[in-house]
Amino acid sequence: MTSGHCAAWGMMTFSRIELQPAYVVHSRAYRDTSMLVDFFTPDYGRITAVARGVRKAKSSKRALLNPFLPLLISVQGKTSLKLLTHVEACAVRAWRLQGERLFSGLYVNELLVRLLPEWDAYQELYADYNVTLETLDCVGSVEPVLRKFESALLQALGYGVDYTVDAISAESIKPELQYYLNPDVGFSTVSTDLGGPKFSGTDIIAIAEGNFQRDCVCRAAKQINRILLKPLLGGRPLQSRLLFKGLATEK
Helix, strand or coil: CCCCCCHHHHHHHCCEEEEEEEEEEEEEEECCCEEEEEEEECCCEEEEEEECCCCCCCCCCHHHCCECCCEEEEEECCCCEEEEEEEEECCCCCCCCCHHHHHHHHHHHHHHHHHCCECCCCHHHHHHHHHHHHHHCCCCCCHHHHHHHHHHHHHHHCCCCCCCECCCCCCECCCCCEEEEECCCEEECCCCCCCCCEEEHHHHHHHHCCCCCCHHHHHHHHHHHHHHHHHHHCCCCCHHHHHHHHHHHHC
16 A cells, blocks of 8 residues: 555545554543544554543553554544554664654654644655654754655655756756745746745755755755745644744743
8 A cells, every 4th residue: 555545445444453553643632531642654644543541540551652652553443533442562662752852753743643644655754754763862963854854744745846956947956056946846046926035056956965964954954844834734833843942942
């Protein structure tokens, strides 16, 4: 099953899913003792399931239903809202993110919850997500990690742009030129009615090569991805971004 299968087909076909790799990307209280949990899985994309009774004091499942812990889950049901019937931790280690890295992980999770449709497979993106968590758990700047994941997410959703060619002339991006970005088309030296900032060919080429060693490349990638993500996210702000700003203000 590959990305792009329609959600309705998935919901009608899969009344039971057994031991699917998954991560919790969001959870909230549901009724008196239960939780609604959004899982990100490789074969079924985003799944929402009811975890019954996990808010009871004696529940053994509650500790497992936290972000950044690799899980195996089983769910069943004939509607889009499934029932979680089994959850266990994988042998793979949990990613213990703290401080800036924790907020970065929550930001990535919020993007998945806001943008991924239910029941579409995103196997490559799931692999990218694993790499993102692993890299966030290491020493180094979080900026390149976030920019790479944003680009992978946009590409998986079909909203990525080509960083190698001018969208109008079809010529290769040249380091000495400046380019405008039209989210619907791509980069071009020709200004559009949208206007907006210009990006150097040098930075665009570096982004295409995954080379984020220079701060200016990270800044350019951040600006580009925000332009591309804005119409997808709509007017509602990202809560993780607001939390991160609050952390920076406290420092």
